[in-house]
Amino acid sequence: MKNMTSPLSGKPSGSVIGSRIRFALITLFIIAVYYWSVQGMQFEGIQGTAGTVSRSILQGFLHPDWSFVYIAEGEDLLRGLLDTLVISILGTVVAAVVCIPFAFWASTNMSRQLAVSGSGKIVLSVIRVFPEIIVAILFIKAVGPGSFAGVLALGIHSVGMLGKLYAETIESIDRGPQEALIASGANRLQVLRYAVLPQVIPQFLSYSLYRFEINIRSATTLGLVGAGGIGTPLIFALQVRNWNRVGIILLGIIVLIILTDLVSGWVRRRII
Amino acid sequence: MKTPVSTSATLKAAAPDLIPPRKYKQYAGWLVLIAVLIACSIRTEVTPYQLITGLPQMGSLLREMFPPDWSYLSTIWGPMMETVQIAILGTTLGGLLAIPVALLCASNLAISRYVSLPARMILNLIRTIPDLLFAAIFVAVFGIGPFAGMLALVFFSFGIIAKLTFEAIEAIDPGPLEAMTAVGANRMQLIMFGVVPQALPYFMSYLLYTFEVNVRAAAVLGLVGAGGIGLLLDRALGLFRYDRASVIILLTLVIVLVIDYGSTIIRRKLL
Amino acid sequence: MAVLFPITDNAENLPFRNPLQKVGPFMIEFDKVSKVYPNGTVGLRNINLTINEGELVVIVGLSGAGKSTFLRSINRLTDISTGEIRVNGNSVTHASGSQLRHIRRDIGMIFQSFNLIKRSTVMRNVLSGRVGYHSTLRTMLGWFPKEDVDLSLDALQRVNIREKAYIRADQLSGGQQQRVSIARALAQEARVILADEPVASLDPLTTRQVMDDLKRINRDMNITTVINLHFIDLAREYATRIIGLRAGEVVFDGTPAEATDEAFAEIYGRPVLQDELLGGA
CATH class of the missing domain: 1.10.3720.10 (MetI-like)
Known part of the structure; x- marks a missing residue:
């Protein structure tokens, strides 16, 4: 995650503190986006039979x-x-x-x-x-x-x-x-x-x-x-x-x- | 140094008959194209006449779609957000999976050809399969729901991002890599300090680009x-609720446009 | 290819329309011509002059003095603000669309950057000079009569690149490409050739070859030629008449003999620089 935000915050900017704040804000924002995405994903729909189905697909x-x-x-x-x-x-x-x-x-x-x-x-x-x-x-x-x-x-x-x-x-x-x-x-x-x-x-x-x-x-x-x-x-x-x-x-x-x-x-x- | 007119005549004698080159190949190309088109037209029974008469039918459908049923907006907001979530997770996981594979494929990192060539072949194979096919298969395996869609996008994004990234890695400046090798860096250090700083902006840009593509894909x-x-679009169309279908389509367009716009701005800053 | 027009050493036997058979001398007249660009720049200022049939006029002046505007106003690629320009007695300034096309047909133009279709053959490029003579329908289908093909081949022969007729234009050198554009003007059966810095992107040797071609065509076929140049020694060598422009005004109009270094210093408003001489020869 750190890697992914660095190019955004790595741009030259005014002060060190300013860029730190920006970095923190962007990191927070990205974490929030991912939290929102993951909790929205329902995993309960996954069938218990996935394993056997996969095997038969492979067979096919x-x-x-x-x-x-x-x-x-x-x-x-x-x-x-x-x-x-x-x-x-x-x-x-x-x-x-x-x-x-x-x-x-x-x-x-x-x-x-x-x-x-x-x-x-x-x-x-x-x-x-x-x-x-x-x-x-x-x-x-x-x-x-x-x-x-x-x-x-x-x-x-x-x-x-x-x-x-x-x-x-x-x-x-x-x-x-x-x-x-x-x-x-x-x-x-x-x-x-x-x-x-x-x-x-x-x-x-x-x-x-x-x-x-x-x-x-x-x-x-x-x-x-x-x-x-x-x-x-x-x-x-x-x-x-x-x-x-x-x-x-x-x-x-x-x-x-x-x-x-x-x-x-x-x-x-x-x-x- | 004036050229006398008489040299023209000598030139003419040297090349008495200038015959224009025959354009058989060009003519043959056009003939083949026309023949193929006629054959296609016969096979599908799609004729230019039908094309022209088919469009007004489209117009009458569009009339049925208006006015849109705006009250439906509150119902579809949730599924729309789910669509975006599917796209975000699918793109991210696909992108993460793509990193090691891209490193394996890049020829300038001097990883054995016995690894990089098969890896590339698998990438090419994956990229031949459209996203919707992946989705259809994963629905069969894992059941109906967003998880199957996410997995489909993981595979789909993986193919695109890995290919674009390994091409970007191959295009990086070899200077820093040589300098690193000269000071005795091992392969991991080489990648961390020589490759990543150069390739990362490209990787991020491809990730965002794929995200744009995936939002469109996730919508269908x-x-x-x-x-x-x-799912809701399918249902609305099945019940002939075209006023609802039009709301879904319009909302999809708005979301896609907003995401395209934001992503384009970020990408421009990255590169 | 059947030789419809037997080629001999004698230029008179070439299948070009003999300009002398036309009634009256072919003249280009500038009558109180001025041009002000929308941004306020003055292109031309009260120009009054007549270019006579068969002259080889070289226009000199600093860049921005209005040389290009002068040339391009003759075939109305640039519109003038006031005054009138007449070519062969017909007003260019007041011509309607189809009249203007008829006038332009008599005026061949040669550009600094050749302006050829690079992907097309030399023959296609030369033939494109003929489209003004045929109906729109016929040209849309691309059916040129055999006479046009022969005319184009002979035009190419005039500039000594007949054997390149069916080669793609982008495979020729710069000098050869400029000759193709001269051939295009000849195939057009133009009675005037306007050349806007025709040698500015060529090396000194090909520069002389292209200028020799233009001079020979001017002399042998009695085609009025107007050339923009910035090499003053070339101007003196090839021109029959030199016109000097400064800030859109004619400040010199005379024979090459009268165009002394002092006269050029007057045109340029400063002494002549070394890079304004081509040298050699």
Whole structure:
């Protein structure tokens, strides 16, 4: 605990006594916060059977249900993973396109008034604050459970982050080429097409791929609330305590995420 | 030194036909992307038409959420605080666990590669599993309640903090370490007096950052039964009490914003 | 590539529009031009002068004397406060949006920092000078006619970097990048070239090469050229006319022969310093 507070109080300050008081106050505050947190945690809910359950989980993970990988007629691991992948691809593409106008709205060098870009930035951060699972639940209520709700949830939620990153990219571009195009008699759209877009597109693609890596992780959990993908069979398997099946699904998720990270990283290196 | 115009002609003779490079790869890339999108669209039956018609439905849902049922605020305050408590404890325990592992992983502390490489692999594995999955599993083991949520966040934070911290340790200035080795410090002394002072501000900053992430995560953990505000959100939505759901969502937004703001200020002071 | 325009030693056969065929001489006229910036700084003070077709004018003066404002007001990258500027008889000052774009099409501009799209090929950069000639829709799709490609290749050949046409701009040296921007102005079929400190970020050797290119283009193609420079020996060597600015006012306007060290001391308000000479040559 002492270690954790020292960088706060370790800043140079007026007098030794003043810094001692500050140190003591911060320490007290942190102790109070932790006391409050610990007493709020109820431990009585813990099941007595935790030990045996853990053992059976371990058993399940060590003996995954390989038969679930492929089932000719119905819902299996591969189809679930495919759906998860598909949901995150579509969600990312929707976001990557939808956020472009938001990004231009929010970037300071694309409008004269600061109020314009400022309002755009606020909208983007409001979108960003909503956890995607909450967005997913709302969409499930609106359009019914399934992949469609998942795509919409990822698409809308990702706009917040991608729009911010896109806007920062637009703000960091070299102003010179725009001036050169204006000087040669180009109109606004032509300046956008020949001076702005060539500078930002590679970075846009790279950020979208990065967001895709995040989205595939989110997509695995969307099914837990009913928004399609591998999460759906996982929550069923958890409910009936079929640990062998949970094991194979987790294994599948890990493999899928590692593979997509590899592919996405490879593509990103080639773009930049 | 003026260049006569005639050299242009000689240059031309040297390179008579400048053929623009073919952009097959670029075209192929776009074609693949379009093909993948069409395949995805077929697989999920999600079409652009549906996307456009789906949004108004969202609008009608939003209309049902207003006006919010403000009287519900007193009921949800407790669970909201529980959410924050889950995030605080989960982040702290995860961060404490991350310290020794980060030290093991850092390649510049010259701990055996047979330790650091497997440690890194385990870290990577842990980071592939989303927080909600951890929560779902821990709920199955320990039963419904905040403890399962806290454990989920412990594992989740551990993965993030350990990775960021060991990268920060690898980036520290090697000068002090060499000086310490020169005066004959042992490995523990090296870490205490050479590594910790340099890496601690980064560690604290990552801890706070992870805390911000965890508050968001904790707000939804309840959806799988792992305590906090999410449980009430699930219930409100299940009973079609959208006016209550909107209060929960708004309160969550406020709490998240306040914590983000405070944490950002502290982080800026740290670094 | 089919050679539509056979290249010979004779510059007249290059596929550029022959400026002499246009009716009347191509002039840039400054009529009582003043510019005051919003913060009160005076950029230009009552400028009255005419730049004639085919001149190579070098603007000299201390930094902050209004050289950049002078140059950028010609194509209205900077708006003037009072007075009027006419290019080829058309008022730049009172031109509407599309009129202004038409006037700008005739005016090529070269910048100190080249202002190329670094990630795009040299060809893309040169072609971007052509967008003012085509419809918005066509340029959005990026379909340039073959004549434009040939025009761009010939423009690149004028500055001796034709073989770099399909290389990314950021792989060229500074001097080569500045030549690409000259080629962009040529492909634009500009009748005036404005160069704002074109050699300020180049080393002495490439400085001379770029200045030689500008001089040759000015002479061979009869393109009026206005250059901001701070090296006074370069100004004397290349200019046909030197204009000295001090605090936004024209304090010298004459031939290089008239621009003695005393005249420069008058422009600068102090004796000439060693770092205002490029040296060499």
